[in-house]
Amino acid sequence: MTLAAALLPLLPGGAGVIAFVGAGGKTSALFHLARELAAEGRRVLLTSTTHLMDPRGEAVRPPLTLVLRPDLEALPGACELPEALPGLTVLMARPAVEPGKLKGVHPDWIPALKASWDFVLVEADGSRRLPLKAPAEYEPVLPSSPDLVVGVVGLRSLGQPMDGRTVHRPERFRDLTGCALGEPLTWDHVVALARHSQGLFKDAPGPRVMLLNQADQATTLPTASQLAVLPADRVLLTTLAPTVRILACGSGRRP
Secondary structure (H helix, E strand, C coil), rough: CHHHHHHHHHHHHHCCCEEEEEECCCHHHHHHHHHHHCCCCCCCEEECCCCCCCHHHCCCCCCCEEEEEEHCCCCCCCCCCCCCCEEEEEEEEEEEECCCCCEEHHHHHHHHHHHHEEEEECCCHHHCCCCCCCCCCCCCCCEEEECEEEEEEEEEHCECCCCCEECHHHCCCCCCCCCCCECCCCHHHHHHHHHHCCCCCCCCCCCCCCCEECHHHHCCCCHHHHHHCCCCCEEEEECCCCCCEEEEECCCCCC
16 A cells, blocks of 8 residues: 555545645655656645755755745745646745755745645654654644644653653653653653643644654564554554555554
8 A cells, every 4th residue: 555545535525625734754655645646647746834944955855946936934925826737846945044954935825736736744843863752832833724643652752761861841741641761761651642632633624644664673562452542544654764564554543
């Protein structure tokens, strides 16, 4: 099964805006999905409302057209949007202050972009390449009314101490899950993060998918009954490097 086959049945009309939040493989999932959709002849736009590593410096990225539009960093105004192109287009505002990264577009532009592309894939969260993350008050930076929200968790964190080497915003993670600093991370902490109203799916409307990545790096894998308690319409157990492997696909339990 491909990511596209797993996700598209949850989209109203089979197209639209898919926002990715969390940690542990968001960018990889975005580009894998973009590659699959572009190979089907779809017009795919990939963007971010935060930051994105410049794909020109990453050899593993699929063929793409990069468009930089500084005017899209601000609130929508009177300007023309870029023309939809065949294949995969990456749209960002400008180079970021941090070397190797690009600054994203304002989230209020996303609905207008949806009108031109078959799919708009949005990285709506930052995680500093760590496997787990708890959102701050101002995160994630979701566009209005996304058609699907994918929450990503990196399973290589399980069994590791909860600190700044495994979790982005560890103090916030402690407050949401009850996991003390230095305490080993467990499956129960992942469930607590997913189920908390201020956790993984904070402010996420509509259909939700929980993508449990790095299954090949986990010391233990969750059972089918453990996956079923997650607050998502679909739960995927995956490895994304170097290629996509979906080891399990099931339904969670929406609150």
